[in-house]
Amino acid sequence: MENLLGLLRIHVHRGVNLAIRDVSSSDPYVIIRMGKQKLKTSVIKKNVNPEWNEDLTLSIADSNLPIKLAVYDKDTFTMDDKMGDAEFDIKPFVEAVKMRLHDLPNETIITKIRPSRENCLAEESNIIWTNGKVVQNMVLRLQNVERGEVELQLQWIDVPGSRGLSM
Known part of the structure; x- marks a missing residue:
């Protein structure tokens, strides 16, 4: 882990208007992948508007790698159904953390990222300074599915002894 920059805590808040994959509902869970890392939330039974409120943490060695998110419907006797991805x-976000900001007023917007064809954002995503930390809230529109969004929050965790985000 000599290349470790730090940790990225991804707070998987909730899903909104997810696709129905069973008779009347779905049993959704989220898988987050980055490189060889794979993290998974718990399954929320019979809910197309699930609230996970779970923190998943990735080790970041290369901030150029995209983070891939997929939502699945848990099935008991067959393969789980995919409910979209982003x-x-x-x-x-890493560039904002590298600025080493401090003592900003709470809720100061550092950067705004607008939805585009190149990203899965459903709405503008702000990278903000709050409670002494750089955080980014995002709403991702799921692709390859008829509908659904997932709300996340990113937060950086410095690791003592890591390479860090120095220039």
Whole structure:
């Protein structure tokens, strides 16, 4: 882990208007991948508007790698059904962390990222300074599915002894 820059805590808040994959509902969970890392939330039974409120933590060695998110419907006797996917870039977030800001007024906007064809954002995503930390809230529109969004929050965790985000 000599290349470790730090840790990225991804707070998987909730899903909104997810696709129905069973008779009347779905049993959704989220898988987050970056490189060889794979993290998974718990399954929320019979809910197309699930609230996970779970923190998943990735080790970041290369901020150029995209983070891939996929939502699945848990099935008991067959393979789980895919309920959409999304991808997001952490480079703007890492750049904001590299600024080493401090003592800003709470809720100061550092950077705004607008939805585009190149990202899965459903709405503008702000990287903000709050409670002494750089955080980014994002709403991702799921692709390859008829509908659905997932709300996340990113937060950086410095690791003592890591390479850090120095220039």
